[in-house]
Amino acid sequence: MATxxxxxxxxxxxxxxxxxxxxxxxxxAWPFIDQMNPTSAVLAMxxxxxxxxxxxxxxxxxxxxxxxxLFVRRRTPKEIAEARAVPVSQLIDPLAxxxxxxxxxxATDANREIKPEWIIVVGVCTHLGCTPTVSTPQSPQGxxxxxxxxxxxxxxxxxxxVRKGPAPQNLAVPPYSFxxxxxxxxx
Amino acid sequence: xAGHSTYVPRxxxxxxxxxxxxxxxxMNDSFTTFPTPRNLNFWYTFGGILTFMLVVQIVTGIVxxxxxVPNAGLAFNSVEGRIMREVNYGWLIRYIHSNGASMFFLxxxxxxxxxxxxxxxxxxREVIWILGVFIYLLMMATAFFGYVLPWGQMxxxxxxxxxxxxxxxxxxxxxxxxxxxxxxxxxxAVDDATLNRFFSLHYLLPFVITGVVGLHVWALHVxxxxxxxxIDVKGPQDTLPFHPYYTVKDAFYLALFVIFFAAxxxxxxxxxxxxxxYTQANPLVTPTDIVPEWYxxxxxxxxxxxxxxxxxxxxxxxxxxxxxxxxxLDTSKVRxxxxxxxxxxxxxxxxxxxxLLGYCGAQTVDAVRFGIPLxxxxxxxxxxxxxxxxxxxxxxxxxxxxxxxxxxxxKPVTGNKSAAGVKA
Numbered sequence: 322m323a324t325x326x327x328x329x330x331x332x333x334x335x336x337x338x339x340x341x342x343x344x345x346x347x348x349x350a351w352p353f354i355d356q357m358n359p360t361s362a363v364l365a366m367x368x369x370x371x372x373x374x375x376x377x378x379x380x381x382x383x384x385x386x387x388x389x390x391l392f393v394r395r396r397t398p399k400e401i402a403e404a405r406a407v408p409v410s411q412l413i414d415p416l417a418x419x420x421x422x423x424x425x426x427x428a429t430d431a432n433r434e435i436k437p438e439w440i441i442v443v444g445v446c447t448h449l450g451c452t453p454t455v456s457t458p459q460s461p462q463g464x465x466x467x468x469x470x471x472x473x474x475x476x477x478x479x480x481x482x483v484r485k486g487p488a489p490q491n492l493a494v495p496p497y498s499f500x501x502x503x504x505x506x507x508x
Numbered sequence: 509x510a511g512h513s514t515y516v517p518r519x520x521x522x523x524x525x526x527x528x529x530x531x532x533x534x535m536n537d538s539f540t541t542f543p544t545p546r547n548l549n550f551w552y553t554f555g556g557i558l559t560f561m562l563v564v565q566i567v568t569g570i571v572x573x574x575x576x577v578p579n580a581g582l583a584f585n586s587v588e589g590r591i592m593r594e595v596n597y598g599w600l601i602r603y604i605h606s607n608g609a610s611m612f613f614l615x616x617x618x619x620x621x622x623x624x625x626x627x628x629x630x631x632x633r634e635v636i637w638i639l640g641v642f643i644y645l646l647m648m649a650t651a652f653f654g655y656v657l658p659w660g661q662m663x664x665x666x667x668x669x670x671x672x673x674x675x676x677x678x679x680x681x682x683x684x685x686x687x688x689x690x691x692x693x694x695x696x697a698v699d700d701a702t703l704n705r706f707f708s709l710h711y712l713l714p715f716v717i718t719g720v721v722g723l724h725v726w727a728l729h730v731x732x733x734x735x736x737x738x739i740d741v742k743g744p745q746d747t748l749p750f751h752p753y754y755t756v757k758d759a760f761y762l763a764l765f766v767i768f769f770a771a772x773x774x775x776x777x778x779x780x781x782x783x784x785x786y787t788q789a790n791p792l793v794t795p796t797d798i799v800p801e802w803y804x805x806x807x808x809x810x811x812x813x814x815x816x817x818x819x820x821x822x823x824x825x826x827x828x829x830x831x832x833x834x835x836x837l838d839t840s841k842v843r844x845x846x847x848x849x850x851x852x853x854x855x856x857x858x859x860x861x862x863x864l865l866g867y868c869g870a871q872t873v874d875a876v877r878f879g880i881p882l883x884x885x886x887x888x889x890x891x892x893x894x895x896x897x898x899x900x901x902x903x904x905x906x907x908x909x910x911x912x913x914x915x916x917x918x919k920p921v922t923g924n925k926s927a928a929g930v931k932a
Contacts, residue, residue: 354691357705363695383792388697390792444792448817450672451665452794471796472669473812474873486815489679 368508370500373439381455383444386495386507390444390452392468393505396479400466401437404430404480412491413483419494428491433480435499441507442481442492446470453477453492468492513537538729543747544754545735547917551622552733554615556758557765561612562721566714568605569654576657578707580700583659584788603777609651610780611769613803616644624834625855627843628734634835636731639724641831646717648804653710655801659703660785665798667698667706673811676821697791738843739913746917797872806862809869810893813886823890830897837897839905842913850908858896865889 369386373393376382381394396404409415409427416424417432426432434440444452453468453475462469463476465484470476475488482491497507515536517523522532575595577586591598620640623629629637656667671692677685694701732741741747748754772779780802784795800808810827814820845852868886875882 357691357694359690359693359695360701363699363701367696385792388695388699388791448672449669450675451669451798452792470794472665472794472798472873487812487817487820489817 368506370504370506372504374503378438379457384507386443391495391507392440392442392444392455392481392492394440394455394479396438396440400479401430403466404433404478407478407480407482413486414489414491416491417494418491420496421494421498428480428482430480433482433491433494435497439505440479440481441494441497441505443495444468445493446472446475446488447483447490447492448473448475448486448488514541538725539755540749540751542729542750543732543741543744544750545733545741545746545917546748546753547735547737548733548754548757549736550761551618551625551736553758553761554619554622557615557762558612558619559721560762560766561608561615562714562717565605565608565612566718568601568608569711569714571601572605573711576707578657578704580659580703580789583657583703587658588786600773603773607769607772607777607780609654610772610801610803611765612647613651613801615765616647617803620644621859623734624858625845626734626736627738627838627840627845629835630838630843631835632731633728633734636724636727637835638832639720639727643717643720643724644831645828646713646720650710650713650717651801651803653706653713656703656706657710658785659789661787661789661793661795662782662785662798664698664789664791665794666800667702669798671698671702673821673824676818679818699791734843735917736844736846737914737917738847739917742916742918799870802866802870805867805869806865806889806893807869809865809886810890812869812873813883813890823894827890827893830894834897834901837901839902840908840910841905842910844913847911847913848904848908849911850904854896854900854904858892861889861892861896865893 367387369384369391371384371393373382373395376393376395378395378397379400381392384391384393407430409429412428415428417426417428419426419432421435422432431437433442446453448470449472451470451472453470454462455468456462456466463485465476465478467477467479467481467484470488473487474485475483476485477488477492478484480491481494483489495507497505500506513533513536515526515533517526517532525531526533572591575586575591575598577583587602591602593599595601623637623640652666652670656663671689674688674692675685677688679685690696692702693699694705732747735741782799799805807824807827811820811824814823840848840851842848845855865886868882868889871877871882873883877885
């Protein structure tokens with residue numbers, strides 16, 4: 322006879338049954354969790370092509386990509402020079418956040434775009450997801466000439482890099498490529 | 509107060525039922541003969557008012573769901589077009605539901621502040637308080653999901669901002685926060701999938717609330733009500749049967765509350781609303797000022813007052829989680845603030861602080877009043893909110909010299925003579 326302190330075959334069966342049951346519950350739970358993720362139809366809509374030839378220097382056009390605004394801004398030579406002059410050490414977020422580059426790429430202006438003239442970023446403030454307002458010489462928004470988010474006051478420069486909190490990161494540069502001189506494919 | 513049941517079934521049927529399902533006995537013991545402290549004042553009527561509001565919201569909500577279409581392309585028109593203009597009395601039912609949410613929160617805030625003032629969270633009522641905090645959190649979630657459904661600009665951007673709170677996790681575990689937000693959205697942004705699931709949850713949660721309210725009342729009926737004096741019931745001379753004394757008192761103040769409620773529904777139905785929500789959701793344009801509903805403004809002010817995303821979110825979470833610990837943060841032996849001169853002042857300062865935070869939350873982030881940036885006022889307000897619970901509450905319990913509490917409830921209410929008479 323087994324005493325209370327000894328492990329019996331019955332104890333083993335209890336634990337084994339419980340373990341199999343727990344694994345079964347986990348496997349059953351997964352479909353109910355995963356159904357919340359983006360559907361295949363949503364994922365299929367995740368890339369976009371756009372002709373950007375008509376955008377004038379100093380102008381921004383907003384496209385819709387994956388349900389978000391996509392800022393395509395043609396920068397003036399003055400804006401490019403300003404953005405290039407900012408040392409990375411002055412930035413809140415030192416990383417490029419460029420999906421076309423490795424995660425560790427520093428946030429130099431050159432690492433933020435493919436062609437210096439075109440800055441292409443997802444128009445979602447990295448704080449809580451509002452759409453920042455573009456700054457132009459006619460209607461300046463904030464102190465850095467890029468974008469200002471009205472929700473909580475974050476400011477971005479002309480390279481879309483965050484210069485004033487509470488946003489923690491630079492505006493995301495989406496995966497994109499030039500498929501013609503003025504034609505882009507995003508996603 | 510749980511005591512010996514006094515129910516005597518009178519008919520053959522009720523005797524038969526009582527032996528099988530003693531539901532009449534339970535209702536009788538809980539809501540008719542239930543011994544209730546005789547000194548409960550006006551502020552104790554809000555429990556009944558809240559029960560009424562929960563029923564109002566469920567009934568009007570079920571009706572609205574019969575006409576509403578949870579689809580990003582159709583939702584706005586199904587509310588502003590169909591329900592507001594075409595369905596018979598749809599405007600009335602919708603305004604009752606939307607203003608009802610504000611009334612529900614008004615009543616719950618009064619109920620919570622009453623509990624704080626009279627020390628109703630202290631032993632042996634900690635579980636009642638904690639269940640109440642869970643009801644409050646469920647109410648906030650339900651209200652948030654409900655606010656998204658009309659699919660106006662504020663609906664859409666409110667949903668975006670609140671769900672993006674989870675992306676703060678990216679700063680702890682890279683990419684996990686983004687994965688969670690996309691899981692919540694069912695896409696790369698708030699869209700049709702998000703609206704559908706929010707509708708489903710908005711329909712579910714009120715019934716979860718109803719369940720927790722059942723537990724809340726159950727837990728209340730074990731020790732019985734606290735009272736404005738904060739002292740224990742010593743015997744039958746301190747109590748009155750719930751019916752008719754408190755059913756009538758609750759009904760009277762409920763009637764006044766409904767008049768107040770109806771005044772908004774009929775004369776100022778958009779008083780609590782935001783005009784931006786009369787514009788259909790547009791994912792490409794954020795309204796210049798995103799403002800949540802008034803009942804969430806203090807928390808919004810706390811979130812905005814912190815210039816760092818992760819810490820801001822943590823402060824917001826802390827401000828809510830703190831409520832669960834109040835029963836153990838208060839070290840005083842005396843419950844009611846009537847006998848706590850220091851706590852009484854700090855309590856009113858706390859109430860004013862919540863109003864101040866609410867005011868700051870409603871203004872733009874860079875607003876300045878009387879030369880003071882509101883951001884700094886919100887920071888001071890946030891500091892006081894947290895310090896009130898985590899520093900002042902434990903400290904004042906030790907430092908304060910409470911006034912002498914009465915010997916019994918019957919004594920200050922009826923005077924020495926008759927209390928002695930009842931005892932004899």
